[in-house]
Amino acid sequence: MSRVVVIGAGLAGLTAATRLAAGGASVTLLSKGIGGLQLGQGTIDVLGYTPDRVTNPVLTLAAIASSRPEHPYAAIGAAGVHAGIEYLKGLLGPELLVGDAETNYQLPTAVGAIRPTCLVSPSMVAGHLKADAKLVIVGLRRLKDFQPKLVAQNLARTTLPDGGNVTVRYLSIDVPARDGEVDSSGLTYARAFDDPAFRVGFADTLRPLLAEGETVGLPAVLGLKDLTAWSDVADKLGHPVFEIPLPPPSVPGMRLNAALLAKARAAGVRLVPGSRTVAFRASDGAIVGVTIETAGAPREFTADAFLLAAGGFESGALEMDSHGAVSETLFGLPLAGLDAGPLVHGDYWGAEQPLFKVGVRVAGDMRVLDGAGAIVHPNLYAAGGIIGGSSRWAEKSGDGIALGSAVLAADSILKELA
Amino acid sequence: MRKLAVDVVVIGGGSTGAGVVRDVAMRGYSAVLLDRADLGQGTTGRFHGLLHSGGRYVVSDPMSATECAQENAILARIQASAIETTGGYFVTCPGDDPAFADKFLAGAAATGVPAREIAVAEALRNEPRLNPGIMRAVEVEDGTVDGWQLVWGAANSAKAYGAQVLTYHAVTRIDREGNRVSAVHCTDLKSGEEVVIDCNFVLNCAGPWAGQIAHMAGADPVDVIPGRGIMIAMNHRLVNRVVNRMIYPADGDILVPVHTVSIIGTTDVKVDDPDNLAIEQDEVQQMLDAGEVLIPGFRNARALHAWAGARPLIKDKRVAAADTRHMSRGMAVIDHTERDGLDGMLTIGGGKLTTYRLMAEHIVDAMCEKLGETRECRTAKENIPGPEATRNYVVTHRLEEREHDRLEEQIICECELMSRKMFTEALANQPKGTFDDLRRQLRLGMGPCQGGFCTTRATGIALETDHIDIERANGLLRLFLKNRWIGLWPILYGDQVRQTALDNWIFQGTLDVEHLPQPESEVAL
Numbered sequence: 001m002s003r004v005v006v007i008g009a010g011l012a013g014l015t016a017a018t019r020l021a022a023g024g025a026s027v028t029l030l031s032k033g034i035g036g037l038q039l040g041q042g043t044i045d046v047l048g049y050t051p052d053r054v055t056n057p058v059l060t061l062a063a064i065a066s067s068r069p070e071h072p073y074a075a076i077g078a079a080g081v082h083a084g085i086e087y088l089k090g091l092l093g094p095e096l097l098v099g100d101a102e103t104n105y106q107l108p109t110a111v112g113a114i115r116p117t118c119l120v121s122p123s124m125v126a127g128h129l130k131a132d133a134k135l136v137i138v139g140l141r142r143l144k145d146f147q148p149k150l151v152a153q154n155l156a157r158t159t160l161p162d163g164g165n166v167t168v169r170y171l172s173i174d175v176p177a178r179d180g181e182v183d184s185s186g187l188t189y190a191r192a193f194d195d196p197a198f199r200v201g202f203a204d205t206l207r208p209l210l211a212e213g214e215t216v217g218l219p220a221v222l223g224l225k226d227l228t229a230w231s232d233v234a235d236k237l238g239h240p241v242f243e244i245p246l247p248p249p250s251v252p253g254m255r256l257n258a259a260l261l262a263k264a265r266a267a268g269v270r271l272v273p274g275s276r277t278v279a280f281r282a283s284d285g286a287i288v289g290v291t292i293e294t295a296g297a298p299r300e301f302t303a304d305a306f307l308l309a310a311g312g313f314e315s316g317a318l319e320m321d322s323h324g325a326v327s328e329t330l331f332g333l334p335l336a337g338l339d340a341g342p343l344v345h346g347d348y349w350g351a352e353q354p355l356f357k358v359g360v361r362v363a364g365d366m367r368v369l370d371g372a373g374a375i376v377h378p379n380l381y382a383a384g385g386i387i388g389g390s391s392r393w394a395e396k397s398g399d400g401i402a403l404g405s406a407v408l409a410a411d412s413i414l415k416e417l418a
Numbered sequence: 419m420r421k422l423a424v425d426v427v428v429i430g431g432g433s434t435g436a437g438v439v440r441d442v443a444m445r446g447y448s449a450v451l452l453d454r455a456d457l458g459q460g461t462t463g464r465f466h467g468l469l470h471s472g473g474r475y476v477v478s479d480p481m482s483a484t485e486c487a488q489e490n491a492i493l494a495r496i497q498a499s500a501i502e503t504t505g506g507y508f509v510t511c512p513g514d515d516p517a518f519a520d521k522f523l524a525g526a527a528a529t530g531v532p533a534r535e536i537a538v539a540e541a542l543r544n545e546p547r548l549n550p551g552i553m554r555a556v557e558v559e560d561g562t563v564d565g566w567q568l569v570w571g572a573a574n575s576a577k578a579y580g581a582q583v584l585t586y587h588a589v590t591r592i593d594r595e596g597n598r599v600s601a602v603h604c605t606d607l608k609s610g611e612e613v614v615i616d617c618n619f620v621l622n623c624a625g626p627w628a629g630q631i632a633h634m635a636g637a638d639p640v641d642v643i644p645g646r647g648i649m650i651a652m653n654h655r656l657v658n659r660v661v662n663r664m665i666y667p668a669d670g671d672i673l674v675p676v677h678t679v680s681i682i683g684t685t686d687v688k689v690d691d692p693d694n695l696a697i698e699q700d701e702v703q704q705m706l707d708a709g710e711v712l713i714p715g716f717r718n719a720r721a722l723h724a725w726a727g728a729r730p731l732i733k734d735k736r737v738a739a740a741d742t743r744h745m746s747r748g749m750a751v752i753d754h755t756e757r758d759g760l761d762g763m764l765t766i767g768g769g770k771l772t773t774y775r776l777m778a779e780h781i782v783d784a785m786c787e788k789l790g791e792t793r794e795c796r797t798a799k800e801n802i803p804g805p806e807a808t809r810n811y812v813v814t815h816r817l818e819e820r821e822h823d824r825l826e827e828q829i830i831c832e833c834e835l836m837s838r839k840m841f842t843e844a845l846a847n848q849p850k851g852t853f854d855d856l857r858r859q860l861r862l863g864m865g866p867c868q869g870g871f872c873t874t875r876a877t878g879i880a881l882e883t884d885h886i887d888i889e890r891a892n893g894l895l896r897l898f899l900k901n902r903w904i905g906l907w908p909i910l911y912g913d914q915v916r917q918t919a920l921d922n923w924i925f926q927g928t929l930d931v932e933h934l935p936q937p938e939s940e941v942a943l
Contacts, residue, residue, distance in 0.1 A: 040928065045927075110874070149882045153888035154888060183828040252861055254694070314920050320911050353907075355915070393926035396930075
């Protein structure tokens with residue numbers, strides 16, 4: 001059986017590893033941390049802004065793919081993204097993700113902006129705003145990362161992407177997640193919402209404060225393990241509810257992560273978490289093995305193919321040193337985007353900082369290319385945030401890139417090793 | 419238009435002006451302090467946090483050394499909670515002249531600066547990150563000081579004696595009657611209101627901007643040479659004492675532990691405009707190299723933030739104008755009667771934060787003399803009121819406070835352990851303040867995440883408590899992130915890049931802040 005090593009346990013790494021294992025490969029997934037899904041918003045962003053607001057992500061990314069050759073979507077293509085989305089939806093099912101590649105939801109954020117995203121938790125769908133909707137944004141006094149007045153008053157003065165406005169009010173209620181604690185995290189609340197008895201108390205407190213016809217916006221803490229917690233809350237309140245994602249720790253991201261990790265395990269992926277991959281060995285240009293740093297002794301994993309899905313600067317897969325030199329920290333891969341002039345500038349609200357578009361370049365089969373367009377190592381592939389050329393967070397494209405590149409890389413590896 | 423009448427108008431809300439208004443008020447004059455921005459927003463807030471023992475000047479400037487030693491002891495007593503008595507070392511690094519230590523010790527003895535040579539092994543034991551190649555070490559009584567607490571303490575003391583403190587009031591005109599200053603006109607920048615203050619005397623304490631103020635009164639140009647220095651805060655206390663290189667004062671020769679960070683300083687470049695202080699890449703590299711000399715591996719530590727300040731040095735014809743380090747740091751009181759035939763105004767320049775109280779004493783003495791009055795200075799005798807006024811700061815204070823109130827209070831800024839109550843109380847005191855105004859008192863957003871997690875909380879809480887409306891809330895959020903970035907991008911490398919990526923992920927990715935309803939105009943104050 002052919003052997004593959006995947007480095008990185010975010011959306012790209014977990015998706016690719018699962019697909020590889022399901023396709024018959026023996027897969028080892030090495031990761032330093034717990035994966036980026038738990039830092040993000042817990043929705044699947046494909047394309048949100050170009051910078052104009054995007055309503056049909058797959059259609060719009062096809063245009064980007066043809067007009068911006070440096071963008072990851074040029075290599076991945078609309079078909080790749082489509083395949084990635086369908087694969088993930090199939091893996092996780094409608095209890096975790098709904099939506100399709102042709103439509104963006106426009107959902108409120110925890111500051112009250114309206115954010116385009118492609119696949120969402122069903123617990124967020126009622127947040128897709130329609131003109132003349134009546135909303136109430138409900139804060140929890142002991143949860144500081146969700147300030148309901150800020151959300152409500154920004155939504156109230158925003159014209160919806162399709163035109164029209166919504167009526168929004170806000171309120172705060174005091175329902176402790178743990179007795180005696182005034183500073184509870186979203187995660188603490190999510191665990192509390194897993195308990196049906198807590199949901200009863202919560203709904204009993206909130207229900208009398210709601211008005212006829214109101215849709216209830218809540219912080220995205222409605223259950224960590226119990227995927228029906230949000231709908232149970234809605235039933236008990238007798239009102240539609242929707243979750244609004246918070247800054248990390250991301251409860252919706254944790255739900256996705258847990259489900260995807262379970263799928264990877266079930267598919268037979270061997271998980272080696274907690275160790276940084278620090279070195280590699282090559283022979284005749286091909287990667288032979290990578291070495292992780294462990295408490296006892298360094299340990300090498302050999303394989304026939306390697307997939308780098310370790311993320312970008314946010315995870316340490318890319319680094320800039322104090323002299324301004326930028327590097328990919330494991331293989332020392334050639335990076336694109338370094339010749340764009342100064343990599344950072346002083347205008348915070350101005351153009352995207354070029355630094356965060358730096359990354360590796362890939363071919364259509366997701367093998368890593370050098371500056372001249374030649375394959376660097378015949379058996380080294382890349383997926384996700386390590387691929388440069390996009391403003392992932394600003395344009396809301398990170399998950400589409402991760403999924404498309406993961407599926408394409410997995411399929412290329414399976415084909416190559418067949 | 420609003421009219422006020424006072425004995426004395428003090429212009430400039432840095433340490434000098436705050437010290438002066440306190441002194442004036444304690445001597446029984448009615449007084450107003452004016453600043454076009456917040457207190458301590460200029461030079462006072464843009465230094466390295468060093469409370470001099472005097473050691474730095476024992477060879478180059480003996481008189482300053484003696485003054486520093488005396489004032490250090492006074493301030494540590496009267497403003498205890500603003501000062502941490504860290505102690506300090508002067509160390510001879512590899513390549514430095516070991517014989518300088520002999521001159522240093524002789525100078526210290528002659529100037530009354532407490533100093534004691536210790537074994538290198540003892541220095542390394544107490545500060546294990548120090549360069550193991552150091553050849554000599556001298557222990558001194560350096561401390562660290564929070565410039566904002568210092569200036570707010572002095573201003574609050576002045577207020578207790580009846581003075582008014584008007585921040586965000588920009589002086590627009592100074593009237594004369596004959597040869598005498600008679601009134602100061604200013605604009606309340608927050609409301610747009612004009613304020614005219616009739617007065618007997620003006621004390622110009624505007625630091626690098628003192629020349630501009632003197633010019634408004636019709637005085638001949640006062641040659642203030644702003645000397646720009648940059649500082650970089652590293653995210654840990656790499657040392658727990660101030661560490662100085664035992665050399666003639668030079669660039670990048672001090673590392674100062676202040677609060678939870680340590681600050682490397684500084685450079686000195688003559689600039690023309692104190693409102694436009696760039697943080698140049700070559701100076702950043704110079705500071706990092708200097709840090710490597712004191713602490714091997716310094717470049718691998720995480721730089722959090724950089725800033726530049728302008729020294730308010732009065733031109734001294736003895737040295738070349740481009741070499742501001744070797745101009746006297748001694749204070750200079752400019753008597754406009756003799757110089758310009760202008761009565762009722764004095765300008766003070768030079769000096770340093772450690773001697774701010776003494777500078778105030780001098781200029782207020784000079785004013786009393788001009789007014790033909792004898793009123794005793796009592797600023798060294800009376801403690802400045804405030805929390806724990808008799809207890810020197812230690813870095814664990816906030817941790818101790820949070821341990822006491824963690825079950826009652828949310829922590830809004832985890833990096834700096836700022837509680838919700840601290841924030842809402844400061845906001846109630848300064849409801850028109852920006853988050854930077856509050857930051858200077860609370861350290862909001864000054865830790866490793868540089869506002870990544872606390873900015874939206876602060877925005878939401880300020881809105882919820884009805885101090886601001888939604889338009890201003892978004893404007894303040896935008897302004898705070900923009901201002902944090904000013905000090906971030908020049909030192910963006912290593913782990914701070916990683917942090918910035920996470921912050922971008924939160925603000926752009928999860929919150930989509932750039933697509934909030936755009937303010938009609940950006941909030942500036």
